[in-house]
């Protein structure tokens with residue numbers, strides 16, 4: 001495994017260098033909503049889907065099983081995670097259908113995978129809460145989608161249903177893993193009702209949310225940037 005030159009990639013390699021070996025075993029107990037998102041992808045035969053921040057490829061393998069004719073792509077900042085992902089994809093027998101690349105969400109494009117056309121689907125699963133410039137990542141995902149393509153997100157919510165102490169404990173625990181829940185995204189998506197096609201599910205305790213729509217609304221991108229906790233804001 002070659003260490004990453006990019007400071008964020010190097011940080012992700014440090015975070016996941018050891019964790020990747022027991023990541024799938026442990027995360028099943030607290031990364032809720034991932035299977036709900038996969039069921040909602042609803043990929044037509046021949047459709048292409050990209051996971052941004054694919055980690056161990058757990059979701060891509062589940063999607064490959066559920067949608068036997070879909071073409072699947074995954075990118076991740078961490079070489080270490082991708083090494084584990086490549087082994088898992090190989091063992092699952094999907095090396096011919098799942099393409100994995102080391103790249104950054106902020107510069108996602110179909111060309112990163114050598115693909116000439118845009119994607120039918122793009123999804124973030126618990127990665128937006130780790131991507132430094134997550135607004136740019138959302139804008140890049142919008143750009144990478146075909147006009148009828150869909151964007152899906154599952155991530156932590158604002159924990160407001162867990163009480164003050166529960167919320168503070170969750171945030172402190174996640175900080176240890178460099179995870180910053182983007183509560184402002186959920187707030188904006190809840191207010192956003194123009195796209196009749198969108199779906200939003202919020203778990204009990206507002207622990208997690210699963211959202212899907214044609215794309216992340218451009219106006220909502222501006223709204224998110226205006227929120228007081230958004231990256232780069234005071």
Ligand SMILES: C[S@@+](CC[C@H](N)C(=O)[O-])C[C@H]1O[C@@H](n2cnc3c(N)ncnc32)[C@H](O)[C@@H]1O
Pocket residue numbers: 008012016027031034052053054055056058059075076077078081103104105106124125126127130131132
């Ligand atoms: C919490 S893990 C989620 C992995 C997987 N999506 C899942 O649901 O199990 C977050 C992943 O996002 C990746 N990541 C973080 N920042 C990234 C960035 N800027 N570009 C691409 N991937 C990134 C990390 O390396 C890590 O593999």
